[in-house]
Amino acid sequence: MKHTLTPRRYFILLAVMLTASVGDTLLSRGMSQVGPVDLHHLGLLLHALTNINVIAGILLLIGFFASYTTALSWADLTFVMPATAFGYVVIALLSRFWLHEYLSPYRWAGIVLIVCAVGFVANGPSRTEHPSNHPDLDLMDSGVGR
Amino acid sequence: MTTAHVFHQWSAILFVVVLAITGECLIAAGMRGLGDLDRLRTRPGLLGYLGPVRAVLANPLFLIGALCMALNFFAMLYTLSIAQLSLAAPAIASLTYIGNTVAAKLFLHENVDRRRWLAALFVCAGVVLLSK
Numbered sequence: 001m002k003h004t005l006t007p008r009r010y011f012i013l014l015a016v017m018l019t020a021s022v023g024d025t026l027l028s029r030g031m032s033q034v035g036p037v038d039l040h041h042l043g044l045l046l047h048a049l050t051n052i053n054v055i056a057g058i059l060l061l062i063g064f065f066a067s068y069t070t071a072l073s074w075a076d077l078t079f080v081m082p083a084t085a086f087g088y089v090v091i092a093l094l095s096r097f098w099l100h101e102y103l104s105p106y107r108w109a110g111i112v113l114i115v116c117a118v119g120f121v122a123n124g125p126s127r128t129e130h131p132s133n134h135p136d137l138d139l140m141d142s143g144v145g146r
Numbered sequence: 147m148t149t150a151h152v153f154h155q156w157s158a159i160l161f162v163v164v165l166a167i168t169g170e171c172l173i174a175a176g177m178r179g180l181g182d183l184d185r186l187r188t189r190p191g192l193l194g195y196l197g198p199v200r201a202v203l204a205n206p207l208f209l210i211g212a213l214c215m216a217l218n219f220f221a222m223l224y225t226l227s228i229a230q231l232s233l234a235a236p237a238i239a240s241l242t243y244i245g246n247t248v249a250a251k252l253f254l255h256e257n258v259d260r261r262r263w264l265a266a267l268f269v270c271a272g273v274v275l276l277s278k
Binding site for chain 1: 170202246268272273
């Protein structure tokens with residue numbers, strides 16, 4: 001039985017890629033508005049929780065953990081990992097086109113390598129086949145009987 | 147920079163990496179055990195997600211894995227306080243990536259074929275280039 005990805009599963013992988021990177025970018029933007037936090041001013045951390053960017057960042061990172069965990073329920077760790085790595089590319093592109101930072105040729109080369117890596121894995125099966133103790137469940141998973 | 151300081155930095159980096167690999171593998175093993183979460187939905191709509199959430203939160207492998215990831219977060223904060231971000235971030239990301247690939251093959255018995263190895267190596271090289 002070959003595990004193929006339904007549009008719903010592609011959507012979850014897309015959520016893994018986007019929520020982590022956009023969440024980190026929003027947290028970074030929010031914390032730069034709040035200012036540096038040190039051990040003598042820990043109260044600032046509570047104040048940070050009132051910043052809209054920090055709140056949105058935390059919500060997106062909760063969404064990331066939920067979608068990442070969901071993806072691991074039907075795909076291999078070594079299949080889902082490049083999806084998270086693609087987040088580095090999204091962060092680099094967000095910093096270039098949203099925060100208007102300079103991207104060096106090294107960074108563009110890094111982006112190309114990670115995109116290639118995602119391409120390699122996305123073309124393969126999402127789950128390693130093991131001899132199953134639940135052949136009836138595998139039958140359901142293959143879509144037979146739906 | 148003394149040898150002791152370099153040793154301290156790399157010990158902290160390796161500790162973060164080991165926690166990340168342990169956490170991710172335990173979470174992956176727990177979720178593999180549960181199978182597709184959609185099967186655990188009790189009814190359509192938002193309330194139907196209570197079944198999968200309950201099953202995930204009752205899974206010991208997932209819980210120990212999540213604890214490792216929480217410890218990993220604090221170990222990462224400590225590491226960033228003693229090592230430069232430009233060293234720690236790519237080192238942790240690359241080593242975690244390679245370590246996860248090896249651990250997934252050894253412990254989760256995933257089929258890490260040539261294309262997945264190539265992907266792991268490309269991501270590592272990509273992360274190092276992004277940090278430049």
